[in-house]
Structure formats: structure tokens, C-alpha cells
Amino acid sequence: MKAQVLYGIDNMKYVEVNDPRPKAGEALIKVRKCGICGSDVPRVFKTGAHNMPIVPGHEFMGIVEKCDDNPEIVGKRVGVFPLIPCMKCRQCKSRHYEMCENYNYLGSRCDGGFGEYVCAPLWNLLPIPDEVTDDEAAMLEPMCVAVHALRKLGLVGDGFEAETEKNIVICGLGTIGLLVAMLLKDAGYRNVFFIGNKNVQKEMIKQVGYSEDHFCDVRYGAPSSFVNEKTDGNGADYYLECIGRSESYAQAVNLTSPLGKVMLVGNPASDMELPRNVYWKILRNQMTLMGTWNSSYPDDWNYALERLATWHKSEQAFSPTMLITHRFDLEHMQEGLQIMRKKSEEYIKIMVDVG
Structure with missing residues (x-):
């Protein structure tokens, strides 16, 4: 598959890599959309990721391509909660998964959404209803960060x-x-x-x-x-x-x-x-x-999905997709990163159309 791979600080390349293979409890997802987060800019250009080489990107959605453990979800659209909790620490046992003491993370600690395919645990997948668009599904992660802050208040x-x-x-x-x-x-x-x-x-x-x-x-x-x-x-x-x-x-x-x-x-x-x-x-x-940090899964995500579905049925004139100011395909997405790095243009959300 094709992917944007971060090999080191300020060393990101669009290359051919092996297709990921899902392990037990995981699904193979064909990525359709992935937003560029503000945190991706220092990750790529300044600090690097926790593990490299790595495929960055954590604001993504896609279609389940393969899942031996649950074949019924194959072909379904899913949003992806990027934090993979250990399920063993005190915070996980209290259902505060966003504060897991030993978490993994798609796009910063393991491969994420800036590639044509990605593997993710079944637990992290949220089915997307028909009325919610692909762009909206890809924006669930930042939307839920906002939801989490407001719910805590x-x-x-x-x-x-x-x-x-x-x-x-x-x-x-x-x-x-x-x-x-x-x-x-x-x-x-x-x-x-x-x-x-x-x-x-x-x-x-x-x-x-x-x-x-x-x-x-x-x-x-x-x-x-x-x-x-x-x-x-x-x-x-x-x-x-x-x-x-x-x-x-x-x-x-x-x-x-x-x-x-x-x-x-x-x-x-x-x-x-x-x-x-x-x-x-x-x-x-x-x-x-x-x-506040990250979002509470699945509570914040279910709330966000419910609001999106309600907005589609009502006369509300807004949607998270209003915030998309730029689009790039996977090959040229580094142009979007440069816009964010240099602030050469006014932007809000830059979306990568992966597949």
C-alpha cells in the first residue's frame, strides 16, 4: 500500500509499504478520510513520534476490509477512537480510558491513518450511521475532544x-x-x-x-x-x-x-x-x-454521533465539515502540513482524501 511514513524529524516520505495484517481482535480498515491535527505538525517537524518509522494520522475513518473475529462488520463504515487502552490499569478499570497509564495510540505510537490501510482493535471502532458523511466521521475525534471539555464543565x-x-x-x-x-x-x-x-x-x-x-x-x-x-x-x-x-x-x-x-x-x-x-x-x-485531554470513549463519541444525526434531521445550518478549508490527496498531503507549519494561508481543518 501507499503511505506517508515518518522516518525521523522532518523526514516524511510517500512510499510503498507492506499492507498491515490484523491480529486477533483487530480489523483491517481501508482509510477514506484523515484530518491533519495541529499536533501532527510538531510531531513531524520538531519532536518526532514516540516510535519511528511510523505512519502518522489519528483523525480518520474508513471501511472495514477484513475482520476474522467479526465478519459482520466487513464493508461497514467506522470511526476510530485512536487511543488503545491497556484495560488493566486503575484508570481503565474505572472506565477512564483516556487516562490509561499504559496506552498505545494510532498515529503517534503505532501506525495511523496517513496510509491506505490501517489495523485497529475492534473495541475502538464506532459504526457510522448512513446520514453521517465520511468527512463528519473523520472529524469525530476532534469533535469529541470538544465534547469532552464541555461535558467536564x-x-x-x-x-x-x-x-x-x-x-x-x-x-x-x-x-x-x-x-x-x-x-x-x-x-x-x-x-x-x-x-x-x-x-x-x-x-x-x-x-x-x-x-x-x-x-x-x-x-x-x-x-x-x-x-x-x-x-x-x-x-x-x-x-x-x-x-x-x-x-x-x-x-x-x-x-x-x-x-x-x-x-x-x-x-x-x-x-x-x-x-x-x-x-x-x-x-x-x-x-x-x-x-482536559482526549475524549471519553464511548460516551463522548456516542453523544457526538447523536448530535450529528440530529443536525441532519433538523434545520441546523452547521456541521463540522464547515471547518474544512483545504483538501489534499494522500500523495500531496505534505503540502497541507507545510501550510500549517508556515501559516502561509488562513486555514482551519485540512482534510486528506485517502481513498
């Missing part, structure tokens, strides 16, 4: 009634931040405000259904003034930091109300530093700081 969930007047701020409008915006709009929240720095982000916010005056472009205005104006000086009840930089971390604390909650979503770009005055504000305002 208690802002969405099955049978949950939203307190729609709460002030919510999202800082950082990449794929995850915009998916958070979409899910909050779906849940009925009105006072949601956004901090970004790209024209394409503002346009996406408008497409999701929020007015332009809910968007603060940091190139032209100060987030502190913006949030204070929109919340009558009260600050955010909930603040989702989706960047991962010290300055945005401090800003999150400063713009959150007493007894408010800050959800740290963005992967850190470097060491994080916390100024003393910011630390004092956390203490004196009795704030809650929370971290």
Missing part, C-alpha cells in the same frame, strides 16, 4: 438543560475552539464570546450563528476590554483556553469571574509560567481550574 450532556444566560468565553479558534462554539450554539447558549486573530475564524463564527460583535480580533482590540464590556464587568462564568500559551493562561484567569471555571484545552506550546498576581487571583476568587 457540565455545559452539555444527555438530558442536560443549559443555563443559557451564563457568560462563556472561548480563546483560540482552531478546530477545537470552533467545534466548542458549534456545540454551545447547539445547546442553546447565547452569551458566548470569542477571542481570535483570523478573518476566517470570524466568518466561521458567523456561519455557526453568532453575530460578528461576539468576536474579538486581538489584532485590533484588547480582549480584556471586550470581555468586560460583554459581561458588564463580571467576567466569564466559564472560560475555555484553547491555545496553550502562558499569556493566554494568565488572561483566562484575569477575565474569569469569582467562582468561575477555567478549562485548559490547548496543548502547551512551551513551558507554562504563572505570575504571582495571577496565582493570587485564583486563590482569592476561589476559581476552579480544570484540565
Whole structure:
């Protein structure tokens, strides 16, 4: 098969490799779509993967090509939860699989979706209903990262009634931040405000259904003034930091109300530093700081699938596929990686059409 193989840092090649062979409990999947994640950029160009050579890519879907253990799923479309838990550690036994102490991971520790075929455990496969498109199925992984953060905050969930007047701020409008915006709009929240720095982000916010005056472009205005104006000086009840930089971390604390909650979503770009005055504000305002990583499987994934199916049946005008700004085939996908690395064009989600 053809695949993009990472042999070392900044050494990725489109080559012919042996077809993978599924072991007991696994299925062979013919990959159809695979998104490029922001984490793929440092993995390819800066840090490398945990194991190399490796086929990266963890945001993917495909069709089951072979499965001796369950022939009934052959020919079926599936989404893939990329984290492979050990099922033995304390976290796994508590069903917190995303916090497994000895996990494997498709695309960073073992071969992933930037190839024509991939093997994955049956446990990690989620059947895709007919109304959900291939692109949407490939975006389930980032969508579920957004779902997980919001469910941990208690802002969405099955049978949950939203307190729609709460002030919510999202800082950082990449794929995850915009998916958070979409899910909050779906849940009925009105006072949601956004901090970004790209024209394409503002346009996406408008497409999701929020007015332009809910968007603060940091190139032209100060987030502190913006949030204070929109919340009558009260600050955010909930603040989702989706960047991962010290300055945005401090800003999150400063713009959150007493007894408010800050959800740290963005992967850190470097060491994080916390100024003393910011630390004092956390203490004196009795704030809650929370971290989130990955998603809870299968709960978050089932919730995301249910919302996608509902959106198709309703008059909702949005879908995760709105966020796809670029497409490449498997052979030329490194052009997409370079766009993300160099920020040479405005982008949100770059999708690879594999097969």
C-alpha cells in the first residue's frame, strides 16, 4: 500500500509499504478520510513520534476490509477512537480510558491513518450511521475532544438543560475552539464570546450563528476590554483556553469571574509560567481550574454521533465539515502540513482524501 511514513524529524516520505495484517481482535480498515491535527505538525517537524518509522494520522475513518473475529462488520463504515487502552490499569478499570497509564495510540505510537490501510482493535471502532458523511466521521475525534471539555464543565450532556444566560468565553479558534462554539450554539447558549486573530475564524463564527460583535480580533482590540464590556464587568462564568500559551493562561484567569471555571484545552506550546498576581487571583476568587485531554470513549463519541444525526434531521445550518478549508490527496498531503507549519494561508481543518 501507499503511505506517508515518518522516518525521523522532518523526514516524511510517500512510499510503498507492506499492507498491515490484523491480529486477533483487530480489523483491517481501508482509510477514506484523515484530518491533519495541529499536533501532527510538531510531531513531524520538531519532536518526532514516540516510535519511528511510523505512519502518522489519528483523525480518520474508513471501511472495514477484513475482520476474522467479526465478519459482520466487513464493508461497514467506522470511526476510530485512536487511543488503545491497556484495560488493566486503575484508570481503565474505572472506565477512564483516556487516562490509561499504559496506552498505545494510532498515529503517534503505532501506525495511523496517513496510509491506505490501517489495523485497529475492534473495541475502538464506532459504526457510522448512513446520514453521517465520511468527512463528519473523520472529524469525530476532534469533535469529541470538544465534547469532552464541555461535558467536564457540565455545559452539555444527555438530558442536560443549559443555563443559557451564563457568560462563556472561548480563546483560540482552531478546530477545537470552533467545534466548542458549534456545540454551545447547539445547546442553546447565547452569551458566548470569542477571542481570535483570523478573518476566517470570524466568518466561521458567523456561519455557526453568532453575530460578528461576539468576536474579538486581538489584532485590533484588547480582549480584556471586550470581555468586560460583554459581561458588564463580571467576567466569564466559564472560560475555555484553547491555545496553550502562558499569556493566554494568565488572561483566562484575569477575565474569569469569582467562582468561575477555567478549562485548559490547548496543548502547551512551551513551558507554562504563572505570575504571582495571577496565582493570587485564583486563590482569592476561589476559581476552579480544570484540565482536559482526549475524549471519553464511548460516551463522548456516542453523544457526538447523536448530535450529528440530529443536525441532519433538523434545520441546523452547521456541521463540522464547515471547518474544512483545504483538501489534499494522500500523495500531496505534505503540502497541507507545510501550510500549517508556515501559516502561509488562513486555514482551519485540512482534510486528506485517502481513498
